[in-house]
Structure formats: structure tokens, C-alpha cells
Amino acid sequence: MVSERSEGGEAVIKATEMDPKFKYEISKIPGAEKIMLCFQCGTCTADCPIARFSDAYRPRRILRMVQLGLKSRVLSSDVLWLCAACFTCVDRCPQDVEIAGVLRTLRNLAVKEGFMPAVYRELATSVLETGLAYKIPASRLRKRVEAGLPPLPKADVKSINKLAEVTGFSKIIQARRT
């Protein structure tokens, strides 16, 4: 969907895309309870090490979007995944908002809705297929043998898949919106 843009190039917010219940839904989730206390001072953005290097990443803006109920925009946004969970913002927020907790909550909801960056989907798929987040190339395994290193331990892929099935993780990995 192509969003309308203002003269300044910002995506225009339409009243029809606002979900007034979204902020209440989020504030019921542990870690995100204080989202309504954010008064937009911007301290979190000013101190965030990721915002320093990315013009797109603004934790203050994400919190405002949630308060405004821009659910689809927030959950489908790639910037959600830039937070490094360093907790600097949590230490500095004058309102005690657990910003990193809000980001974690939003990511979990995004995944449930089928929004997951390809890189995380690949990591999860690799874990289900091999038990390892990173598939070790055959050339690397050969080098281990040449170096006289013992073989890597085998993962219990069957149990991992059983666990993924019982917890619903397998279905989440298959659901895809992006």
C-alpha cells in the first residue's frame, strides 16, 4: 500500500487507521504497562545509541505511534527490530517507562501478526532444521577435522521440533506477511 505523503514527505496519518484500543492492549502486557505515562520528552531518543546512527530509529516516535493507535504501521515497521535492548533509555526515562519492554512487546505482537524480518526467520528455520542458529558449512567442518578438533555435538532436532510444535513456534515461523 502506498501511503499519502504531506508536503514535508511524512506519511499522512488518517483517522481510519487509528485503533483507540491498541494502547490499552499494549499496556496490559508485562513490561509495557507504563506506555501511557510517556509525555514525549525525547530523552530516550537523545540517549539511544542506535538512534545516533539511524535517522529512521526513534524510540520516542514509536511510543507516540502506539499511543495514537497506529497498530498496523508500528507492527509492520522494520525499525522495531533495530533496538539493541541496551536499556539506556529505561535508565534515563523521567517517567519510568520501560521502553525496551515496550519494544519487546511490539516485536512479539509483530511476529504473531506474521511480520518478521527475513534474517530472523532464517535463523529460526535453521534452528528447526539443524538445531543450530547458523548452518555450519561443510568446508568449515572439514577444516575442523584437518585441525584435529573433535566433531561438533549433534543437536536433538526431533525434540526441538516437538517443542516448537507444542509452543506454536513452528506455525509462527510459517506465517508470513512480509
Ligand code: SF4
Ligand atoms: S524518555 Fe520516557 S517520557 Fe521521554 S519520550 Fe522517552 S519514553 Fe517518553
Ligand code: SF4
Ligand atoms: S534499549 Fe533500545 S531504544 Fe533503548 S536505548 Fe537501547 S537501543 Fe535504544
